[in-house]
Amino acid sequence: MKVLLLKDPKDDDSGQDPYIQELGSRGFEATLIPVLSFEFLSLQSFSEKLCHPEAYGGLVFTSPRAVEAMELCLERDNKQEVWKKSLKEKWHVKPAYVVGQATASLVRKIGLAAEGEKCGNGEKLAEYICSPRRAEQGPSVVRRKRDEAAGWVTCVTLWASVSSLANEGIGLDESGGQ
Numbered sequence: 001m002k003v004l005l006l007k008d009p010k011d012d013d014s015g016q017d018p019y020i021q022e023l024g025s026r027g028f029e030a031t032l033i034p035v036l037s038f039e040f041l042s043l044q045s046f047s048e049k050l051c052h053p054e055a056y057g058g059l060v061f062t063s064p065r066a067v068e069a070m071e072l073c074l075e076r077d078n079k080q081e082v083w084k085k086s087l088k089e090k091w092h093v094k095p096a097y098v099v100g101q102a103t104a105s106l107v108r109k110i111g112l113a114a115e116g117e118k119c120g121n122g123e124k125l126a127e128y129i130c131s132p133r134r135a136e137q138g139p140s141v142v143r144r145k146r147d148e149a150a151g152w153v154t155c156v157t158l159w160a161s162v163s164s165l166a167n168e169g170i171g172l173d174e175s176g177g178q
Contacts, residue, residue, distance in 0.1 A: 005032045036161045046156045047073040058095035067106040069158035
């Protein structure tokens with residue numbers, strides 16, 4: 001029987017998507033079609049901000065894509081050497097908040113200490129960042145930046161989801177059929 005998987009491919013140790021592998025072992029012929037692709041945005045603006053850690057109290061990574069955007073900025077603008085020599089150390093002393101464990105793992109790979117990974121979603125992470133208990137533990141990104149006249153949070157949209165189904169020539173009618 002044929003099975004259509006609408007998901008992002010993930011490689012395991014064997015180099016094959018675990019769903020494809022498992023379904024294949026049970027006699028199914030699985031075809032994988034990525035439903036979403038990602039387009040990176042505002043990389044120049046983000047790259048400029050990364051060069052000025054003194055202007056910020058920390059970083060908040062809301063997804064693995066945000067970490068990928070950071071890596072892309074460092075690669076694209078040939079800043080890997082500057083990152084290793086000085087920027088990483090300057091950012092490392094500031095909090096790097098993350099929503100989940102996958103994002104935390106990527107943040108650690110670039111040399112930053114992740115906080116908040118057990119929160120699980122943005123709302124709980126915001127509560128964690130703003131909690132009085134966090135403020136007592138040391139200077140948090142919120143407490144440091146809250147009193148500055150120019151505002152205390154700078155948001156940069158780093159990526160957008162784009163439907164890959166349209167690129168594959170697959171469209172769904174209103175009833176959900178093809």
